[in-house]
Amino acid sequence: MGKESEIKLLGTRASPFVNRVQFALYLKSIKHEYTEENLARKSELLLTSNPVHKKVPVLFHADKPPICESQIIVEYLDETLPDLHQLLPSVPLDRANCRFWAQFIDTKIVFFPLYEELRRTKRKEGQDAIKQQMIEATQLLEEAFIKSSKGKAYFGGDQVGYLDVILGCFIRWTRYVDELNDFNTFDEVRTPELAKWAKNLSSHEALKSATPGDETLGSFVGMLNVYKPPYQ
Ligand SMILES: N[C@@H](CCC(=O)N[C@@H](CS)C(=O)NCC(=O)O)C(=O)O
Structure with missing residues (x-):
């Protein structure tokens, strides 16, 4: 490779x-x-x-x-390529823990589907229920972060690890969707550690290179609206 x-x-x-x-x-x-x-x-x-x-x-x-x-x-x-910036920890129990939270992020909290639902739900009660789900999910993630990072900057400790990659790819999206929905996914009061994490990771060069700007996200959401219009 x-x-x-x-x-x-x-x-x-x-x-x-x-x-x-x-x-x-x-x-x-x-x-x-x-x-x-x-x-x-x-x-x-x-x-x-x-x-x-x-x-x-x-x-x-x-x-x-x-x-x-x-x-x-x-x-x-x-x-x-484990030697080039290893992402998953080498201890099997720690790897299992990473996979557990990765699955949680993609299937239980389902950040992206939740955003998608938020985008498509027009009624206020429906939107509030989704926001509440996000709040509960991020609070669970806050605890996972505290355990995994052990006082360091990332889920992976001093170095960006697997969960930083799994969750980090949503940071740009959360900012964009938060602005549209008057919300704060990684809120400094509810989830202070995750808020710090998101701020730190957003300035990481690799993440900056990997994620698009608002214009690209906006045109993508525009395209979704054409193919899957928001509910009334
Ligand atoms: N679980 C998949 C999700 C991938 C996914 O949802 N990709 C979207 C773009 S964000 C897609 O290709 N959508 C096309 C479609 O739904 O037809 C993964 O982690 O790779």
Whole structure:
């Protein structure tokens, strides 16, 4: 791995799941070729390389079969190149703990689906219920952060680790969605440690390179509105 032609990423710049993989690639300084996918008109490459979910990101490593699902891709990169900025801890129990919270972030708290719901829910009561779910979820994450970071800046301790990558890809999105919804996901009062974490991590060069600006996010949300209009 390492040669630009060996690693290819199929993605959509505004997707936090794609940004997650890019964050890991930048942290590990893995050169790669990037192809932008148009989700409104999915390419043959996407449909054949991810026939189950038909979603980005998809990673291609040399002539091996494609790898789908962002968490699986990040773990694959970490297992293939553990010496370049190892993300998962080496102790099996700590690895299991990381995977537990990663699953929580993507399936239980489901930051992205929650935002998606918030975007599509027009009624105030519905929006308040979703915000309450976010508050409870971030409070649980605050406790997980305190245990995992042991007083250091990141979930991974002194160095950006697996959970920093898994959650960090949403920071840009949270700011954007927070502004639209008069909310504060990583609130300094409710979750002071996570708020500090988000502030620290946002200035990390690898994350800055991996995440798009407001304009890209705005046009992505605009596209979603065309294909999945908000509920009334
Ligand atoms: N669980 C997937 C989620 C990926 C995902 O939702 N990708 C979105 C872009 S943010 C997508 O490709 N959507 C296309 C569709 O839903 O048809 C992962 O972690 O990779």
